[in-house]
Amino acid sequence: RPPISTPSNSSAASDVYKRQDTLHELEYRCIDNVGNIWNGPGKKYRVDSQPPVIEKEMFGNYLGDCPPENPEDVCYVADNGESGVNITVYDNLTYPECAVGDVSCEYVLYWIVNQTTCENRGYNWSGDFCIIEDGTFTENKEIYFREDSTHHLNIYCEDALGNYIEDIETFLVDSTPPVTTKRYGTPEYNNCTHRWITSSTPINLTAADNKAGVNKTYYRVTLIGDTTCPERCDYNGSGNFTEYLGSFTIDQDSCHLIEYYSVDKLGNKEQVKKQCVMVDNKPPNTIKDVGDPKIECEENESCDYWINQSTPIYLYCTDQEPHPVGADKIYYRYRVDGGNWSDWIEYLIDTMYFDEDSVHDLEYYCVDKLGNEEEHHIQTYRVDSTPPETTKSYGEPYYTDNISEWITSSTPITLTAEDGGDICAIGVNKTYYRNLWLPEHDEICYELCHPEYYTPYIENYTQIPFEEYTEPFYKSEESCHVIEYYSVDALGNVEPLKWQCVFVDNTPPTLWKEHSPGMIEDNDTILGEFHWMTKDMQIDLYCKDEGDHPVDHVKLWYRVWDDISQNWSEWIDPMGGVESHKIITFDEDSVHKIQYYCEDILGNSNATQENPQAVSYTHLRAHET
DSSP, X not given: OOOOOOOOTTOSOOOOOOOSSSEEEEOOEEEOTTOOEEEOOOEXXXXXXXXXXXXXXXXXXXXXXXXXXXXXXXEEEEOSSSOEEEEEEEOOOSSGGGOOOOOEEEEEEEEOOOHHHHHHTTOEXXXXXXXXXXXXXXXXXXXXXXXXXXXXXXXXXXXXXXXXXEEEEEEEEEOOOOEEXXXXXXXXXXXXXXXXXXXXXXXXXXXXXXXXXXXXXXXXXXXXXXSOOOSXXXXXXXXXXXEOOSOBXXXXXXXXEEXXXXXXXXXXXXXXXXXXXXXXXXXXXXXXXXXXXXXXXXXXXXXXXXXXXXXXXXXXXXXXXXXXXXXXEEEEEEXXXXXXXXXXXXXXXXXXXXXXXXXXXXXXXXXXXXXXXXXOEEEEEEEOOOOOEEEEEEOSSEEEOXXXXXXXXXXXXXXEEEOOOSSOOOOEEEEEEEEEEOGGGGGXXXXXXXXXXXXXXXXXXXXXXXXXXXXOBOOOSOEEEEEEEEEEETTOOBOOOEEEEEEEOOOOOEEEEEEOTTOEEEEETTTEEEEEEOTTOOEEEEEEOOSSSOOOOEEEEEEEEETTTOOBOOOBOOOEESEEEEEEOOOSSSEEEEEEEEEOTTOOBSSOSSSOEEEEEEESSOBOO
């Protein structure tokens, strides 16, 4: 028992405080100044200064510093109707004999939002905050969190003596599942309704959760089949989901359904998302079309086609079924005569041509919109746009004065064609010719052959067809002739029309003789007809080429025989030209025979050395055979 305190004489009364929670006994007495003592009855007191104790226990799904004890503690609670906090209150039993008990509590669960949001959600607005739930309890209270939001919980408890405790806590209520985003790497292509990838395209899933955080992500891939499926599809998947641990790919070509979802750390599960994608690993195909003219090369020609500079080459790209992403671009390059390759060129034109006669190697390929590249194609083209060159030649007889030309009907006319091109010459296909007979224009034949006059003039003869040349030909009619000719090679390259004027002359020169006056004609059984002449008389032989287009250049051949030598002289050609004239005289008395003939330079003759004309002469008498 503690000592009794003695108050001072200055006071008639004293306050006694009990400063320790325990059972206190109080004895007191009163003494006056003369020693009279009064002993009081004595009292017992239980001192209780301890507030009640609040204990909290989480139930359901929660995460973090739960229940929160400090302001910086973060506690997440699932909003699933099964999660919350259980509050138990009792008087402090630090001094069990002194716990007054009779604890009562008030609580309020509230949000800090604006009034409109509060009332729209069906709760009461207090003037400062939105009351979700409030009330009283004495021993125990379970509080469920049913709204996805930040909940503030205030608890006030006091015992019968007014000892109180106030607990203020914040709970982050999370009913929102994570949001998972699917992202395709490259290559990838979409047209706003359909999406394509390849087996090398990484597929990434990224999940985000703003509160409790993502726990796991799951996915599965289901083969739909060889069909063209839109990205937004309604197929049902099959098989088990796989936990996502990193980007994945899809090996098999076809339409595939990708399903995926995430779960946060409170178990909030995202609704399964689905999306269809087509896996296309097949490269496109380039279709090449070579227009005309073209000829496939022979095996030994080291090329694919003969073409010319007007031959169109078309390139088309088509992507392969069953779910083509679509062709994107065609690229090509070329080289000439085995030289360096050009840079790769994107094919943006409708038609390709080679503008140079040479050997062209063409390499090309197509890429689809996913970058699937087909195997390269290489083809070789021999480009020949040079037409053949036709040469006309005359056989014999033939003559030219370097201005005009003459032949006879026995002169063969030969056409020889050689295909042009220094590097690429496919070869001649056919040669054509026609003959225009211009009998009424002998005098201006070569004037008409001049290009200035020929083209308009010859239009009048379009009805005369060309003939295919197969062998040498001849011209039977005498006159001025125009020979037109050209050749075509195997690619259809047509040589520009050539023409040439020529005179056909089959008429021999005119041959005649004249005698000096006084010769006497006679006849003899041996000599036949002959002439008598003296040494002062002469014989004139004349040869002249006549007609509308004489070749001229005549030759007058003759020889002489006499009965003294009994021999013929050599043949003599005294001169040549348009006209030939020979004067013959004899100095000795004898019988002379003369043989003679005349021919032009084409060989047209009124006689020959084998069958000449002949005449006999003698002094005083003459005999002509």
